[in-house]
Amino acid sequence: MTTSNDGGGDVRLTGISKTYGSFTAVHPLDLTVPQGSFFALLGASGCGKTTTLRMIAGLEEPSGGSVHLGDQEVTHLPPYKRPVNTVFQSYALFPHLDIFENVAFGLRRRGIKSVKKQVESMLELVQLGEQARKKPHQLSGGQQQRVAVARALINHPKVLLLDEPLGALDLKLRRQMQLELKRIQTEVGITFVHVTHDQEEAMTMADTVAVMNAGRVEQLGSPSDLYENPTTTFVANFLGTSNLIEAEVDTRSGEDIVLRAGGGKLVLPGSRCSAPTTAGGKVLVGVRPEKISLAHADEAGAVPEGRNRITGRIADSSFIGVSTQYVIDSPVCPEFEVYAQNIDRDARLVPGAEVVLHWNPAHTFGLDAAQAIDAGTGADEAAA
């Protein structure tokens, strides 16, 4: 299976936006999805990710800006003239047609007469060769999902758009289909643009993830880059969990920035700070829960030099198998989360115990303190 290679399959969005009356679903947005990549648009519901996808598909007319596929501008082309196909949320399989005819639909519309071979080999690819003459409602959710993928892929689109393709499946099947989709993408080499609200799904499958919030792209990068080096509080909180501490810039020493928080000192590598750092200015210091080590207050002396450290009291702990999750009450941060791997469990680390938290300064990141500290935690949505 090959992709048509005229001008490449890059998707270029230039200043694209969508407004409904006074509501702006997507703010002017520039985005390039390189050919052959698996690209994910990640965000909570209503963040504009699906609207963006639908503008690429041609199902939604942009209010401004342009869409290019390779060298071809497609901004105002209707969907049936775009070399793009979509796997719809809950699949939108034609209930009056059998599986074979569903998959053959696009080929027939383009006037291709002998579709049998192609449809059969496509059904083989998604392991549904036996089901060709069944109606969609006779198939299970996972099988329907694969039909939807086959129906889109058989057209060799330049770009395959997936709108929450796994949302209707249960957890186990979803895991399985994530791997399956990744396999298919590697096999056919087509650009995939995948919309999801599930951060784990986005990180497992995509090469590049764009995190969207309130109609804007907050940050774009590889999954590990986004996780290790978030540049906004939204990304820090939405992708996994972050502990954010409000701190004041004290001095700079070489590459590092020294900060003051609640009487203690914290070190932050300058390259990992996305905020302006003038002496006396405020910065949000972040660290992921699994980077932190926990020591009982009696062992405070044993903590090596050169590590960031904070004191506190264990407020709560829950054992979840591979790790134990602690919530620490600390003067600098009321609910500090720490995930400790269950290797050598210290029996003294129970709620009420005084502890020292310490971590390698290289794992610290700095964010602009002008943002809402709880953006993307879900707490901000409930308040809104």
Place this chain on the structure above:
Amino acid sequence: MAAATGAPPLTPGTEEPKPPRRRGRLTPYWLLLPGLLWLVVFFALPMIYQASTSVQTGSLEDGYKVTWHFVTYWDALAEYWPQFLRSVLYAAAATVLCLLLGYPLAYLIAFRAGRWRNLIMILVIAPFFTSFLIRTLAWKTILADSGPVVGALNTLHVLDVTSWLGWTAGDRVLATPLAVVCGLTYNFLPFMILPLYTSLERIDGRLHEAAGDLYAKPSTTFRKVTFPLSMPGVVSGTLLTFIPAAGDYVNSELLGSTDTRMIGNVIQTQFLRILDYPTAAALSFILMATILFMVTFYIRRSGTEDLV
């Protein structure tokens, strides 16, 4: 109002799943008894009486006796076949017109009306509340010889064409087949629109998008997706239009002439004026049999059973 009930399931092929077995074995029979008894006594039994009347001979004065006089059927058909044919033709024409007129409106309400949907829905149903006889009489005014409609049709020479086809006569529309078909179409249009709307409204909007995404032009999307999925509505709509139209005599009486008499007119006259009960019963029986036969055949042919 009728919208709330949607399309009556005129397609017996699509049966609901059987409910679970319950305690209280006699309860369903008690629930069914009064209503079914009513239907048996006042619907089924009369059919049998009618069948028996149709093979009786005698007179009003001396009374009737069952004499298995099947010749009545033959005589009735021989005398009234033009009215039969006319009924089927007019009803078929009205059904086709209802489908052509009703589909765009049902489509409009289902997909394009937006916030006007409820208002249009009310406007479709509201005429029901004015007695249909009064509304049918209004067509006498609309199609009046000196009225603007006839004037316009005359100026555009449409009436020349329809006269040549035999649909109208001279400069008149009233008292012609065209007026009757026009009235039939008008009267039964809502019975077409409502089931069409119900089945169109059930179609998932994403299927249209999916078809567009898979290279179907809007017209192809309609042909390959929308229309096939609206087939249950088309079938019940055409049945709900054709059946009453074929038996109607009101439109023919009010808007037509003696040349447009339909079988309903004949049955009515035979029963209520001439009092020739055997002939009337035979005609009624033939009409019933014809329609049941056509309906069964039509449902089989349209194959709605295996539609989802």
Place this chain on the structure above:
Amino acid sequence: MPFVNWLKRHLVVIAGLVTLGYLLLPNIVVTVFSFNKPKGRFNYAWQQFSLDAWKDPCGVADMCGSLSLSLQIAFWATLGATALGTMIAFALVRYRFRARGAVNSMIFLPMAMPEVVMAASLLTLFLNMGAQLGFWTILIAHIMFCLSFVVVAVKARVMSMDPRLEQAAQDLYAGPAQTFLRVTLPIAAPGIAAGALLSFALSFDDFIITNFNAGSTVTFPMFVWGSAQRGTPVQINVIGTAMFLVAVLFVLASMLITHRRTKQKA
């Protein structure tokens, strides 16, 4: 060609609105002609504006009597058909029993039968039994043809109801009678109401079956029919217009109420 494109895109809308116009035109004519002052006996051609008919809607002999008779028959027919039809609908959806198929066809057939056939055969029955044609024969006939429509309306509603709701009620200590009164009936109520409204409209407006089985009794549709032969008084249009307005107001009011309720809930 922007105009052609515009036309193409809005073809369905235009065609739909044309149909809507076709549907509403007679009602407009009926309303306009309720203000007419016709010469002669027939109200088919416009003469001059007049409020006479609106000032004296019952000024025509027998018309308001026939109207009140039609309303009475419609009321009792609705009551009877709704009660019998609802029972059948519940039996069909909620219970398993022998001869379901036969019962279903028995419900289906009256809807698939031309009115004139039902009218004629029912008259044969009444004549054979020597029944006195009038109020009671009309009522019997109306209950008969309204029944099926009630069954269909109620069945649709009860079928879409989650059977687990009843199980939940029983789990929460409601006996069969209480489950029915507190859960099943309130949920089925919109279907029953729809069936009842439909019955009322069908019965009130019925002409063909009534005409066969009324004897010398005159309902409102029969009065209109008769006047089409003898001369149409303007008052007919007044009644028609008033019915239309009442119906539209009724529907608007009920929609407003449901709109408010959903707003309050939201």
